[in-house]
Amino acid sequence: MPSSANSELPGFDDVKDAAGRLAGRALPTPLLESALLNDALGFRLLVKAEVLQRTGSFKFRGAYNRISRFTAAERRRGVVAYSSGNHAQGVAAAAKVLGAPATIVMPKDAPALKIANTRAYGAEIVFYDRLKDDREAIGARIAAERGLMLVKPYDDRYVIAGQGTVGLEVAGDARARGIALDALIVPCGGGGLISGCALAMAEESPGTKVYAAEPAGWDDTGRSLEAGTRLSNPPGGSGLCDALLAPTPGEMTFALNSRLLAGAFAVDDAAVYRAMAAAFRHLKLVVEPGGAVALAAALANAKDWQGETVVCVLSGGNVDPALFADVLAKRI
Amino acid sequence: MPSSANSELPGFDDVKDAAGRLAGRALPTPLLESALLNDALGFRLLVKAEVLQRTGSFKFRGAYNRISRFTAAERRRGVVAYSSGNHAQGVAAAAKVLGAPATIVMPKDAPALKIANTRAYGAEIVFYDRLKDDREAIGARIAAERGLMLVKPYDDRYVIAGQGTVGLEVAGDARARGIALDALIVPCGGGGLISGCALAMAEESPGTKVYAAEPAGWDDTGRSLEAGTRLSNPPGGSGLCDALLAPTPGEMTFALNSRLLAGAFAVDDAAVYRAMAAAFRHLKLVVEPGGAVALAAALANAKDWQGETVVCVLSGGNVDPALFADVLAKRI
Numbered sequence: 001m002p003s004s005a006n007s008e009l010p011g012f013d014d015v016k017d018a019a020g021r022l023a024g025r026a027l028p029t030p031l032l033e034s035a036l037l038n039d040a041l042g043f044r045l046l047v048k049a050e051v052l053q054r055t056g057s058f059k060f061r062g063a064y065n066r067i068s069r070f071t072a073a074e075r076r077r078g079v080v081a082y083s084s085g086n087h088a089q090g091v092a093a094a095a096k097v098l099g100a101p102a103t104i105v106m107p108k109d110a111p112a113l114k115i116a117n118t119r120a121y122g123a124e125i126v127f128y129d130r131l132k133d134d135r136e137a138i139g140a141r142i143a144a145e146r147g148l149m150l151v152k153p154y155d156d157r158y159v160i161a162g163q164g165t166v167g168l169e170v171a172g173d174a175r176a177r178g179i180a181l182d183a184l185i186v187p188c189g190g191g192g193l194i195s196g197c198a199l200a201m202a203e204e205s206p207g208t209k210v211y212a213a214e215p216a217g218w219d220d221t222g223r224s225l226e227a228g229t230r231l232s233n234p235p236g237g238s239g240l241c242d243a244l245l246a247p248t249p250g251e252m253t254f255a256l257n258s259r260l261l262a263g264a265f266a267v268d269d270a271a272v273y274r275a276m277a278a279a280f281r282h283l284k285l286v287v288e289p290g291g292a293v294a295l296a297a298a299l300a301n302a303k304d305w306q307g308e309t310v311v312c313v314l315s316g317g318n319v320d321p322a323l324f325a326d327v328l329a330k331r332i
Numbered sequence: 333m334p335s336s337a338n339s340e341l342p343g344f345d346d347v348k349d350a351a352g353r354l355a356g357r358a359l360p361t362p363l364l365e366s367a368l369l370n371d372a373l374g375f376r377l378l379v380k381a382e383v384l385q386r387t388g389s390f391k392f393r394g395a396y397n398r399i400s401r402f403t404a405a406e407r408r409r410g411v412v413a414y415s416s417g418n419h420a421q422g423v424a425a426a427a428k429v430l431g432a433p434a435t436i437v438m439p440k441d442a443p444a445l446k447i448a449n450t451r452a453y454g455a456e457i458v459f460y461d462r463l464k465d466d467r468e469a470i471g472a473r474i475a476a477e478r479g480l481m482l483v484k485p486y487d488d489r490y491v492i493a494g495q496g497t498v499g500l501e502v503a504g505d506a507r508a509r510g511i512a513l514d515a516l517i518v519p520c521g522g523g524g525l526i527s528g529c530a531l532a533m534a535e536e537s538p539g540t541k542v543y544a545a546e547p548a549g550w551d552d553t554g555r556s557l558e559a560g561t562r563l564s565n566p567p568g569g570s571g572l573c574d575a576l577l578a579p580t581p582g583e584m585t586f587a588l589n590s591r592l593l594a595g596a597f598a599v600d601d602a603a604v605y606r607a608m609a610a611a612f613r614h615l616k617l618v619v620e621p622g623g624a625v626a627l628a629a630a631l632a633n634a635k636d637w638q639g640e641t642v643v644c645v646l647s648g649g650n651v652d653p654a655l656f657a658d659v660l661a662k663r664i
Contacts, residue, residue, distance in 0.1 A: 027362075027364075030359075030362055030384065032359075032384060035386065035425065035453075036449060036452050036453070039452070040452075049384075051616040052362065052364060052381075052615075052616060052617075054367065056616055093367065113613065117368060120368050120371070120372075121367075121368070277653065280618055280653065280656070281445065281653070283384075284383040284384060284388055284617060284618040284619075284649035285384075285616060285617070285618065286612055286616040286617065286618060287616075317616035321609065321612065321613070321660035321661065322660070322661060324612070324657075324660055325656075325657040325658075325660040325661040326657075328653035328654070328656055328657040328660075329653065329654060329657040329661075
């Protein structure tokens with residue numbers, strides 16, 4: 001039974017299988033660039049615009065891949081997930097498409113847009129306090145009490161494989177256009193997106209180095225890669241990148257990432273703001289803070305990429321208008 | 333000689349020919365939608381995201397198609413164009429790709445972003461006063477004095493044909509996805525984009541009605557369609573939609589539009605702001621005021637589209653950050 005094997009590590013075949021399931025469901029998002037930005041930077045910068053994905057982030061991919069494997073009875077009972085908002089919307093939207101009721105455990109300080117959209121997809125929302133409560137425990141309790149299937153945000157074979165279709169598309173598009181990719185930089189919270197992408201690139205574009213981008217203070221994957229073991233984040237980091245505030249690398253994702261990644265970058269809030277403004281100006285894309293960390297890392301380290309070709313995943317665009325306005329007006 | 337026949341009306345074959353020239357040069361932009369927005373509206377709303385086109389607007393298409401037909405000697409001498417900013421960037425970028433020096437006549441109150449980008453593509457800029465000077469006369473004088481080829485913004489067979497590739501892609505994408513299109517709404521200034529799109533739709537999707545969207549006070553095409561003759565705009569209209577401030581319908585474009593369009597909508601500034609905010613929230617796209625008028629028309633007339641499928645062209649995204657911030661923060 002596929003749904004009982006979801007704690008096994010995924011392989012490349014799982015990513016290809018996910019791509020088949022997502023065909024006609026998820027949007028194959030475009031790989032975009034700006035000639036002016038390339039000229040200014042001195043290297044070719046492509047962005048994988050997952051902000052244009054259904055629900056405004058890549059999370060629909062993994063959620064759909066996971067829920068599509070549930071039995072009819074499991075779907076009828078429904079699903080539960082915990083998330084700051086993008087996995088919430090991904091699960092809620094995928095559950096709606098597949099006819100499963102969804103219950104989502106969200107921090108009460110999640111962006112208003114993410115809460116409103118999750119509700120608009122028809123999900124029931126249970127709030128928790130990000131600083132006091134244990135969201136995994138709440139999710140497990142609701143799953144047990146109500147007989148619901150838990151859809152974890154990253155430590156799940158089929159969630160990772162679904163997110164990996166982002167990497168599969170990047171490699172395929174680049175090959176079709178005759179572009180050799182030197183590096184792929186991917187936003188990293190729990191590590192689901194990047195581990196899936198790294199699986200795809202290892203097979204389809206083995207010459208491409210894959211790097212994680214994390215917010216400063218939430219650079220657990222970068223420090224864990226150096227230490228060779230999973231380390232946690234200290235308390236007190238900026239909460240700007242709400243999509244990337246996982247406390248520690250996932251078990252499954254770190255097992256993959258420690259084998260497949262070339263390194264990691266940590267970026268501060270100012271670099272994130274600059275990346276959001278650059279995406280607005282040059283690419284006409286709305287990117288949320290957590291979705292902009294890979295672009296922030298590319299821009300902040302431009303001197304190291306001279307003459308190379310770098311892809312950054314813009315992983316999500318669900319940002320409240322007031323915050324975006326503040327970024328554009330340089331009030332923060 | 334093709335370049336001497338540019339005052340003849342284009343036909344569908346010209347659009348197809350332009351598509352061939354633009355292959356690998358212009359980006360085939362995606363047709364996007366939001367499930368939540370569709371649910372809220374009661375009809376299926378697709379957007380043709382020309383904000384993602386090279387230079388941030390559709391204008392690259394027509395400019396490239398036109399300049400690509402110049403002789404080597406004509407390219408060496410260079411091109412001149414007058415434009416509030418999107419045609420400016422389109423001509424400057426296409427000229428750069430094709431090795432032609434570009435001189436651009438721009439209003440001195442054009443958006444700063446458009447001026448900066450036009451210059452960044454390597455063009456020389458000559459400023460004029462939008463309220464006092466005659467830009468067409470300035471363009472003609474510079475062309476004569478310097479021996480440059482004038483690339484008109486809309487009254488040109490190959491410019492119209494190039495813009496028409498937007499409609500060709502819309503019809504092709506819809507057919508490939510099995511979507512029947514009831515209506516296509518297109519922003520209209522001088523009428524180049526919409527006349528080209530209408531040529532393409534008449535051939536490739538004849539059941540689709542094509543409507544112009546214009547800013548209130550600049551609804552010359554709508555009034556001209558009703559009157560059956562070309563009428564001018566009265567002075568004093570809002571300058572918000574800087575991309576759409578043509579004084580009167582073009583001669584060539586009106587000859588096509590009066591035959592091919594189903595009608596026109598005029599939208600006020602408040603409707604444009606709402607459309608920009610909706611594109612931000614639901615589609616993660618940055619749209620400039622003039623680029624948002626078709627979406628504004630679709631949203632403002634939602635009750636008339638119930639159950640139908642409507643495509644809006646988002647024609648440009650070159651908006652200054654301060655204005656966009658004001659729109660998001662509802663300060664205007």
